[in-house]
Amino acid sequence: MYQIFVEIVIVGFSKFYKLYHNIDIISRILYIPIDKVGLLVYDGANSKERRLFRMEKTESLRRRAPVRWLTVTAVFMAMNIALSSFGMPVPGGHLYLNDIVICTAAILLDPVGAFAVGGLGAFLGDMFFYPAPMFVSLVTHGLQAAVISLCAHSLSKNRFGGAVLGVTLGAVIMVVGYSLGRAFVYSTPKYAILKLPFQILQAVVGAVCGIVICFPCRLTKTWDQWCQTGSV
Numbered sequence: 001m002y003q004i005f006v007e008i009v010i011v012g013f014s015k016f017y018k019l020y021h022n023i024d025i026i027s028r029i030l031y032i033p034i035d036k037v038g039l040l041v042y043d044g045a046n047s048k049e050r051r052l053f054r055m056e057k058t059e060s061l062r063r064r065a066p067v068r069w070l071t072v073t074a075v076f077m078a079m080n081i082a083l084s085s086f087g088m089p090v091p092g093g094h095l096y097l098n099d100i101v102i103c104t105a106a107i108l109l110d111p112v113g114a115f116a117v118g119g120l121g122a123f124l125g126d127m128f129f130y131p132a133p134m135f136v137s138l139v140t141h142g143l144q145a146a147v148i149s150l151c152a153h154s155l156s157k158n159r160f161g162g163a164v165l166g167v168t169l170g171a172v173i174m175v176v177g178y179s180l181g182r183a184f185v186y187s188t189p190k191y192a193i194l195k196l197p198f199q200i201l202q203a204v205v206g207a208v209c210g211i212v213i214c215f216p217c218r219l220t221k222t223w224d225q226w227c228q229t230g231s232v
Contacts, residue, residue, distance in 0.1 A: 061227040062110060073113040076105040077121040084125025084137075093198045098122065099206020100213070102141055103170065106148035107163045107214045108223050118145025132186040133178070140177030144170040160215055167210055171203035 062069045079101045087094030102122070106114040119142020126134035151166030152159060178199050183192035214220045 062113075069113065073105075073109060073116050076101060076109070076113075076117040077124075080105075080117055080121030081125040081128070084122055085129045090198070090201070093195065095198065095205065096202055097205070098125065099174065099202050100209040102145050103148060103167050103206045103210025104213050104219070106145040106166070106170070107152045107210060108220065109149060110153070111146045111149040114145035114149035115142045118142050133181060136178060136181030136185055140174055140181065143177070144173045147173060159220065160211075163211060163214065167207035171200075171207045174203045174206075175199045 080098050083098035083101055084096065087096045089095075098121075102118040105117040109117065119138045122137035122141040123134050126132075126137045148163070148166035148170040151169065152163040155162050155165065175196070179192045179196055182195060183189040
């Protein structure tokens, strides 16, 4: 069973990775010029291209060392799956710690890797341990991780400020997504309201711990050095 599970993860993620590298096809379909470093849009007023997103360090890791990038992403994904399998008992329910992994990975990785860790990792964790919310987890945690990554790498010259904005938006996405999913997809609105405090607590713990691990603990500095040189 575990061999089949590993094969599914490897094959599925490899196809997802190949799709990203064929992004120029998507660019032609949507008439949006996209490159591997960031997103370029055409500014009709100034007849110039404007770069909206810049993610050189994480993107360079994927270009220069795709196997290393794939390995790190898979490790984060495995951690997410593991932490999705159990929760810490708290009064009235359980607290799941997988948001810590999602926020940390999203701050470090590019949006593609972040979505894989958050969305696919949570999906697989639920599929094996609690299947009911697995599609809600795929969409909610995937979107949460992608938004955090975009903010951390793109929307602010100050990476710390972008990461704080990202985890804040990600926490809102997680709480709203799971509340709506619990209310209308796999449970009832009454139960969603009952579990709302636990969702907020999980989102806050994940956001705060992710920021602390990446910045005060200087993981981002180690990560950037490793991406550029391959050593720490």
